[in-house]
Amino acid sequence: MKIAIPNKGRLQQPVLQFLSSVGIKPLASDERALILPTSWDGVQLVMMRTEDIPNLVEAGASDIGITGHDYVVESEAEVEELVKLDFGKAKIVLAVPQSWQISSISELRGKEIRIATKYYNIAKYYLEKNDIKAKIVKISGAAEVMPSLGAADAIIDVVSTGTTLKLHGLKPLDDVIESYGVVIGNKYWMKTEEAERINLVLTMMKGVMSARGKKMIFMNVEDRYLDNVLSSLPAMLSPAISRLSKSDAWEVVTVAEESQLPEVIAKAKAAGAKDIVVLNIEKVVK
Numbered sequence: 001m002k003i004a005i006p007n008k009g010r011l012q013q014p015v016l017q018f019l020s021s022v023g024i025k026p027l028a029s030d031e032r033a034l035i036l037p038t039s040w041d042g043v044q045l046v047m048m049r050t051e052d053i054p055n056l057v058e059a060g061a062s063d064i065g066i067t068g069h070d071y072v073v074e075s076e077a078e079v080e081e082l083v084k085l086d087f088g089k090a091k092i093v094l095a096v097p098q099s100w101q102i103s104s105i106s107e108l109r110g111k112e113i114r115i116a117t118k119y120y121n122i123a124k125y126y127l128e129k130n131d132i133k134a135k136i137v138k139i140s141g142a143a144e145v146m147p148s149l150g151a152a153d154a155i156i157d158v159v160s161t162g163t164t165l166k167l168h169g170l171k172p173l174d175d176v177i178e179s180y181g182v183v184i185g186n187k188y189w190m191k192t193e194e195a196e197r198i199n200l201v202l203t204m205m206k207g208v209m210s211a212r213g214k215k216m217i218f219m220n221v222e223d224r225y226l227d228n229v230l231s232s233l234p235a236m237l238s239p240a241i242s243r244l245s246k247s248d249a250w251e252v253v254t255v256a257e258e259s260q261l262p263e264v265i266a267k268a269k270a271a272g273a274k275d276i277v278v279l280n281i282e283k284v285v286k
């Protein structure tokens with residue numbers, strides 16, 4: 001099976017790290033190679049431009065792909081979003097010159113404005129939905145410079161820290177869409193002879209995402225403190241307990257969200273738990 005991933009750009013490293021956690025590592029070959037074998041037998045990586053991946057997957061040149069949600073929407077490709085990822089987060093906004101004394105997009109109605117963007121379809125849907133008349137100036141990047149060159153009045157572009165907008169005298173006026181890294185699939189992937197392997201890869205990918213932010217906690221508890229320690233744990237954490245050999249103590253094991261850790265450990269310790277060990281979780285396959 002083939003997985004299309006970014007051959008460059010800001011998503012490439014996070015995607016490779018994510019695939020490594022899944023158990024898929026590219027096997028070194030000529031660095032110009034665009035189809036790479038991997039450590040998982042029968043799985044190849046296809047190195048493509050991030051924005052081309054939706055069309056590539058729709059065309060069936062790859063069974064699944066990893067790209068940005070914005071490119072899935074912009075491409076209008078008939079693909080399925082299968083696993084939402086926790087990297088590649090961005091916002092696409094409508095931004096206008098800081099000098100414009102407007103605070104809502106409704107004030108743009110009735111005006112004929114030019115909007116520079118690399119997201120033509122996303123902009124078109126957004127402007128139609130908001131009943132704004134605008135000429136879309138299609139560019140492939142660096143949209144922020146267009147208003148100061150007099151080539152556009154406003155832009156629709158990605159914003160992360162907001163630095164580039166500020167630097168070019170622009171301010172965000174409205175959010176257009178949220179974007180995030182996403183695993184997509186060809187609509188017919190389940191009908192291919194690779195379906196079983198694809199399903200296993202997707203199961204592992206979901207397993208990695210379910211484990212994100214979760215920790216395993218092991219603690220030793222003497223008999224006399226067991227009830228106290230168990231009642232100190234948050235109700236939804238159904239801990240497992242096992243008798244320690246050669247002592248009247250127990251091992252209590254549970255899983256907690258990383259954000260719960262400080263409170264869970266403090267309360268368990270105060271209730272008598274000792275030797276508290278915290279481990280990362282690689283995958284949780286439901």
Ligand SMILES: Nc1ncnc2c1ncn2[C@@H]1O[C@H](COP(=O)(O)OP(=O)(O)OP(=O)(O)O)[C@@H](O)[C@H]1O
Pocket residue numbers: 006008009010011050051067068069070071088089090141158159160161179180
């Ligand atoms: N600050 C950001 N700027 C651009 N894209 C971002 C940013 N933060 C997250 N993204 C997301 O990353 C993806 C952009 O990746 P892509 O490889 O196309 O562009 P890039 O990393 O800016 O590289 P390039 O130099 O080709 O523009 C999109 O899905 C976008 O939503």
Ligand SMILES: O=P(O)(O)OC[C@H]1O[C@H](OP(=O)(O)OP(=O)(O)O)[C@H](O)[C@@H]1O
Pocket residue numbers: 140141142143144157158159160161162163164165
């Ligand atoms: O809000 P910020 O943190 O400033 O990031 C947003 C900027 O980053 C991206 O540019 P990129 O570096 O990808 O150049 P490009 O526009 O040519 O793709 C994006 O297109 C914005 O210009």
Ligand SMILES: [Mg+2]
Pocket residue numbers: 141
């Ligand atoms: Mg870019």
